[in-house]
Amino acid sequence: MAQESIVTELESRKLIAQLAGGEELVEHLASGSRTVYCGFDPTAESLHIGNLLPLLALRRFQLAGHRPIALVGGATGLIGDPSFKDTERKLNSVDVIADWVERIKPQLARFLDFDCGANSALLVNNLEWTRDYEMLGFLRDVGKHFSVNNMIQKESVRQRIERDGEGISYTEFSYMILQSFDFSELCKRYDCTIQVGGSDQWGNITGGIDLTRRLHQQQVYGITFPLITKADGSKFGKTEAGTVWLDPAKTSPYAFFQFWLNAADADVYDFLRYFTFLPPAKIEKIEHADAASNARPVAQGVLAREVTGLVHGEQGLAAAERITGALFTGELSGLGEDDLRQLEHDGLPCTEVAPQTPLLDVLVESGLARSRRIARDLVNSGAVSANNAVQSAGDDPLDRNLALHGKYFVIKRGKKNFHLAKLA
RNA sequence: GGAGGGGUUCCCGAGUGGCCAAAGGGAUCAGACUGUAAAUCUGACGCGUAAGCUUCGGUGGUUCAAAUCCACCCCCCUCCA
Structure with missing residues (x-):
């Protein structure tokens, strides 16, 4: 099943920021079909393109023969991850979070295969094993394994602790313990041995590795992906209209398509590696061809079509291209009434x-x-x-x-x- | 509970009685140039065609006049207990 090393594949796409486990992890992945998890907290009613990279990574693992678990953070979403956030966030109500969880589940599901035998994907909610955990038991069984001295050293919360004018509540400070517990629990329940996430998750992932070792005497591993940056320094994933969502009702396939089409030359080839399944060799070919031609690069168009197709399917892509074609070629007079109705639709x-x-x-x-x-x-x-x-x-x-x-x-x-x- | 510091327009941040719709920077938008790029230059950036109106955590007060002074309240931070 697991043929070509997934690590090599990720490396060739520049998708690896850090490995927790080094060579041992590479060997672990190469020697069998493993179970890999990534968590997604409900921070809004929809996932956004910031979630796309880890989501696609889970799929890459599945294609390489491993079993992916998409975890929706019904519990952690109630607490709020403080990692590299410079301010404490206000809590959303329990009902709202529950609603978001239900909306996000199908979004996670669409990228994974739940019916392909041994490495079929799993969708879990961490509320399952935290909701009824009794507090004193949790503090004794789990809390005892965490050293506060250690926790406040984590880079992810340091700015909150050291920066003047900001602080961190005990609630958010506890987030790391919850996520760590998730990892150990998934290890116990599903023999999950790898957690992946953005590089901002490093502290939470290593926390989980330590806890799993202590709780279950089991060695588990972690991989983080690089933070997506733009060459001009502005924040990835935002447009003038705000966040780019995966929900077509919040960001239309057309707007989504336009977002990728507008990628800067300096970013577009990396984005192709990060966000599409095109072979890296092919991407390099495109890059060379663009560099050799004096015309407008073709990479943005490839990127927009690939990612829009991935997220919104053939129909969404077709719709996005219809609108783009009609509006940017300037030939409005040629549009029939049906065409206009179609554009609206x-x-x-x-x-x-x-x-x-x-x-x-x-x-x-x-x-x-x-x-x-x-x-x-x-x-x-x-x-x-x-x-x-x-x-x-x-x-x-x-x-x-x-x-x-x-x-x-x-x-x-x-x-x-x-x-x-x-x-x- | 005590002492101190702070809450200003999307963000950061200046402003301590009139010259304040409120400096500066960032973000954003538009124009020019372009490739629906980048960089650069120019302009806009509370609302209103305008006269003018509404803002500076909240409420009330002092004053001809308050973001600026006073009282009370709410929230945040730091240290002490």
Whole structure:
């Protein structure tokens, strides 16, 4: 089953930040089918692309013949991971977390195969083994194995402890113990011997390794992935609209596609390694070809298609490409009424506006501008066009005579923000 | 419980009675240039067409005038108990 070393595969994709276990871990993975886990805390109603890397990594492990466990943090989500967070977070209610857990489960499930024999994936919730654990027992059985002296040395919480003006509650401080306990519990229940996660999880993972050794006299291992950074230093995973979510209702496949399409040249080849299943050799070929040509690189298009297909399937990808094609080629007049309806259906943001609504209000209602004041600025700077015609009179309503099929306007703000306005 | 420090516009952070819608930086947006890149330059960045209006943890007060002073309350941090 386990043929080519998964470690080699991850290395060739630059996906390994740290190994807890070194050569022994490599050997451990090479010598049999192992069980690997990664946790995902419900911090919102949907996963986002920050979760994509570990999620795809689990799949890489499965493809290499290992058994993945996706853990949803129904328990840890109630506490909040303080790792490298510079402020204490406010707690969400129990009901909200429970709801998020249920929403996230299917998102995790779609990347893994639950029906492929011995290495079928597992989906678990750590609330299962923590909910009814009696407090005194927990403190005696588990807490006794943790040294506070050791815990406060962890880099992941140090800034919280040392930085002036910030602190850490006992609740968040305990997070590491819970996650450590998860690892030991998965080891006991499912013979899980490897935990993977982002490099910010190093402290929590090694905590779990120590605890498992003490509790079950079992050697387990950890692998962390590099923090995804962008060449220009800005934060990965954010756009002007905020977080890029995996839920198509929160980030449309079109917006998702656009996010990847806009990857910087300096980042795109690494992103191909990180976020697609294309062989590294092929990625290198693309990189060389792009470097040799003077035209616009093709890598962004490949990346956008691959990842969108992975996350939103063939249909989502097709929808995203339809919108992109219609909007960025500028050929609006060729669009039939059915095409426009399809674009709306595909997820191009659409607003119905009353006839005679001044353009400024259309901009505000559609969300293209936050206020009329801003809208006016945009119009004055020539940033707004309707059906490819630059608009200069913000107080005038959209002219029905210029509408596509009597009612549609493709409103553009700036170079790449589109909205479909439909006259009522 | 005691002592001290602090809560300013998306973030950081200046501002200690009028010249404050509030310095500076970051983020963001737009224009130019481009490849729906990067870098750079320019402009915008509480709301309002404007006059003007509403903001500086909360409530109340002093004053012609408060982010700035007073009282009480809430929250955060540090040290002591």
